[in-house]
Amino acid sequence: MKAAVLVFPGSNCDRDLAVAFEQAGFDVSMVWHKDSALPEGVDIVGVPGGFSYGDYLRCGAIAAQSPICKALAEHTARGGYALGVCNGFQVLTETGILPGALLRNAGLKYICKTVDLKVATADSVFTQGYAAGDVIGVPIAHHDGNYFADDATLAALKDQDRIAFTYGDNPNGSRDDIAGILSENRRVLGMMPHPERAADEGHGGTDGAAMFRALAGMVAEA
Amino acid sequence: MKARVHVMLKNGVLDPQGEAVRHALGALGFDKVEGVRQGKVIDLDLADGATEADVTEMCEKLLANTVIESYSIEIQ
Numbered sequence: 001m002k003a004a005v006l007v008f009p010g011s012n013c014d015r016d017l018a019v020a021f022e023q024a025g026f027d028v029s030m031v032w033h034k035d036s037a038l039p040e041g042v043d044i045v046g047v048p049g050g051f052s053y054g055d056y057l058r059c060g061a062i063a064a065q066s067p068i069c070k071a072l073a074e075h076t077a078r079g080g081y082a083l084g085v086c087n088g089f090q091v092l093t094e095t096g097i098l099p100g101a102l103l104r105n106a107g108l109k110y111i112c113k114t115v116d117l118k119v120a121t122a123d124s125v126f127t128q129g130y131a132a133g134d135v136i137g138v139p140i141a142h143h144d145g146n147y148f149a150d151d152a153t154l155a156a157l158k159d160q161d162r163i164a165f166t167y168g169d170n171p172n173g174s175r176d177d178i179a180g181i182l183s184e185n186r187r188v189l190g191m192m193p194h195p196e197r198a199a200d201e202g203h204g205g206t207d208g209a210a211m212f213r214a215l216a217g218m219v220a221e222a
Numbered sequence: 223m224k225a226r227v228h229v230m231l232k233n234g235v236l237d238p239q240g241e242a243v244r245h246a247l248g249a250l251g252f253d254k255v256e257g258v259r260q261g262k263v264i265d266l267d268l269a270d271g272a273t274e275a276d277v278t279e280m281c282e283k284l285l286a287n288t289v290i291e292s293y294s295i296e297i298q
Contacts, residue, residue: 058287065284094287101289103231108238148235148290173236 001026005046008033008063013049020196024212036067044081045072047088059144060090069095082188086142089190098190100149106173110143116168117179121161124182125218126189129210136207138193145192147174164189223268224298225277229286230261
């Protein structure tokens with residue numbers, strides 16, 4: 001079971017994400033943004049939170065043009081798994097791997113707190129450790145987490161059951177309270193909240209650990 | 223050649239920064255401001271031979287996110 005965590009200049013949740021994968025039993029390699037290939041046999045790529053390239057131009061826009069993101073797009077096009085958290089979600093939308101975009105929070109403030117997340121679908125390798133309708137506590141920490149997609153895209157996300165998580169109390173203005181979405185093949189998840197910050201007793205909550213356990217179980221079976 | 227690219231949030235996309243500026247202008251007594259939209263201006267210095275089509279490609283690939291933003295190009 002191999003995971004790769006991408007590291008951009010300005011990433012700051014890369015090690016947290018690596019620890020969460022490791023605790024679930026993955027061998028983790030850290031992959032620098034200038035590398036043009038992922039390590040052989042990688043099952044899942046983690047795109048971490050942080051402020052890649054200082055959020056210049058748009059959050060995730062410059063990172064999306066880096067050599068490793070070409071390799072990431074090839075990996076997901078082949079049906080490989082990927083998890084993008086926070087800035088990683090922004091990178092996944094900027095690459096076009098996931099639809100929509102993340103705008104400045106409607107209240108303009110950077111928000112850092114634990115929020116209630118509703119599991120909107122259990123039908124994915126990421127959310128199969130939960131039941132649809134479960135409410136879990138997961139921290140958010142972002143300035144640009146206001147999910148936007150046009151009406152047609154939103155309708156498609158709903159019809160295809162691709163909304164993974166919604167906020168209990170929408171903190172940032174996201175359309176339809178969306179906190180995380182899945183790709184069409186359900187193998188890529190992008191989410192603003194940080195499951196890797198709720199994966200260990202020391203974090204004050206472990207509601208995110210089920211995601212990493214489920215991922216590890218899935219890859220072990222495959 | 224120089225080119226100036228204007229990038230704006232599309233109509234219908236909430237611009238909370240523009241809204242905040244509108245409120246601040248109102249607080250200063252500018253009571254005739256009905257709306258504010260905030261965008262970006264990007265100036266490009268281009269070598270000879272560059273074309274407007276090149277700048278359009280730059281906008282599509284990087285300078286604007288066409289999911290949420292529109293752009294216009296001025297060649298100077």
